[in-house]
Amino acid sequence: MHTERLRRRSAGNFSQIMVLVEGCEIAKDAVTILVTRCLNRSGGGKRINETPIKRHNGGNKMSTQKYRTWSRIFLMLMMTVHVVTWYTFGIHGVGSIGIEAFFSGLSRGVINAGVIFWVLVFISAIIFGRAFCGWFCWFGGYLELIEWGIGDKWKIKIPRRILLYLGVLPFVGLALKAYSALLAVWIEKGFPAVFTFRLADVEPWGGQQTGISILLTAILYGPVLLFFFGRRAWCRYLCPIGALLKVFSTVKISGVRLVNNECIGCGKCNRACDMQVDVMGDLNTHGEVSDSACIVCLKCTDTCPTDSIALSFSHLNASLPADSATRAEHSTLKRRKRSAFDIAITVIWVGISLSFFFSGMRAVAPQEVKVIMSVGLLLMVYGLVWAIWRARNKL
Ligand code: SF4
Numbered sequence: 604m605h606t607e608r609l610r611r612r613s614a615g616n617f618s619q620i621m622v623l624v625e626g627c628e629i630a631k632d633a634v635t636i637l638v639t640r641c642l643n644r645s646g647g648g649k650r651i652n653e654t655p656i657k658r659h660n661g662g663n664k665m666s667t668q669k670y671r672t673w674s675r676i677f678l679m680l681m682m683t684v685h686v687v688t689w690y691t692f693g694i695h696g697v698g699s700i701g702i703e704a705f706f707s708g709l710s711r712g713v714i715n716a717g718v719i720f721w722v723l724v725f726i727s728a729i730i731f732g733r734a735f736c737g738w739f740c741w742f743g744g745y746l747e748l749i750e751w752g753i754g755d756k757w758k759i760k761i762p763r764r765i766l767l768y769l770g771v772l773p774f775v776g777l778a779l780k781a782y783s784a785l786l787a788v789w790i791e792k793g794f795p796a797v798f799t800f801r802l803a804d805v806e807p808w809g810g811q812q813t814g815i816s817i818l819l820t821a822i823l824y825g826p827v828l829l830f831f832f833g834r835r836a837w838c839r840y841l842c843p844i845g846a847l848l849k850v851f852s853t854v855k856i857s858g859v860r861l862v863n864n865e866c867i868g869c870g871k872c873n874r875a876c877d878m879q880v881d882v883m884g885d886l887n888t889h890g891e892v893s894d895s896a897c898i899v900c901l902k903c904t905d906t907c908p909t910d911s912i913a914l915s916f917s918h919l920n921a922s923l924p925a926d927s928a929t930r931a932e933h934s935t936l937k938r939r940k941r942s943a944f945d946i947a948i949t950v951i952w953v954g955i956s957l958s959f960f961f962s963g964m965r966a967v968a969p970q971e972v973k974v975i976m977s978v979g980l981l982l983m984v985y986g987l988v989w990a991i992w993r994a995r996n997k998l
């Protein structure tokens with residue numbers, strides 16, 4: 604008890620000292636290290652994991668996130684210029700770069716702007732993994748903006764093991780929507796004998812979107828999903844483009860890798876990751892982040908206090924120290940538990956998706972209804988899963 608009281612009092616004094624040295628980085632670092640060591644030595648309580656260690660690079664790494672923000676602002680500006688030049692000034696030089704334009708071009712034998720853009724994105728995925736999702740996707744940027752606005756306060760936590768298996772859904776959706784449509788055209792009309800080159804083949808704001816459907820999509824896939832399922836839920840479980848990039852990123856030649864043996868097992872990398880990648884577990888097993896959910900945002904490398912991880916093209920002979928490896932194993936165990944229940948959830952997902960598709964409801968519904976139907980389906984399945992989960996726990 605005496606030790607615990609000492610620890611509490613020390614923690615209070617620590618806050619006061621930090622106020623006094625506010626503005627002097629060196630003094631702050633020195634005080635933090637000293638006080639943390641004292642608290643750890645006082646015994647009794649848990650050891651404090653997050654020992655502050657001065658960055659090897661002088662603490663400038665957060666600028667990476669600024670570059671990410673600017674890259675998306677730049678893309679948004681380009682999109683605005685594109686739409687304005689097309690619709691306001693009538694300059695029809697380059698058409699849509701949407702994924703629909705890609706599939707449409709492929710099915711009709713036209714190399715349009717969409718085909719060129721997405722081929723470049725797929726090549727980038729082979730080099731950098733899903734960097735497109737982390738650095739350029741406008742919807743990903745929008746989701747981060749929403750999260751920044753709403754924060755963590757209002758979220759409902761859903762067990763991670765349930766969420767793990769939702770990763771199959773985008774593949775099912777993409778296969779049903781895009782691949783099947785593409786294959787149907789190829790089967791019906793044959794594979795295009797020749798491909799023509801037409802950059803402005805599809806208009807930028809093509810498709811059946813209306814203002815209301817876009818607004819609904821933004822609200823339902825942004826704040827609503829964030830509220831229920833956490834950060835970047837759309838990118839983690841549902842985005843069909845992300846699913847496609849996962850396939851290409853499995854053979855990526857660069858990655859977030861261990862670059863020294865100084866990891867202290869603090870777990871900051873795990874906590875920083877919006878995509879809920881088990882960074883420590885992957886580093887322990889593979890020496891790099893191998894999870895295809897990684898969008899190369901580099902938040903983990905930014906937060907690592909020992910600069911043990913970095914985006915790299917080479918595999919260095921680095922590994923986790925024994926203590927950190929033990930912590931990594933604990934974190935992995937927590938994340939990878941599987942059960943028959945999880946498989947049942949996957950079956951429910953696939954079953955409902957298939958019945959939804961084959962019932963023909965989607966084909967005849969207006970765009971606004973389709974948007975609500977998609978999210979309604981999503982929430983319905985999650986509600987069902989949650990109910991089963993609660994019932995199972997009560998048995
Ligand atoms: S593992 Fe690192 S780089 Fe990959 S998504 Fe998570 S934080 Fe970003």
Ligand code: SF4
Pocket residue numbers: 865866867868869870871872873882883906907908909910911912927
């Ligand atoms: S790699 Fe992760 S666990 Fe290791 S020191 Fe860096 S942030 Fe901490």
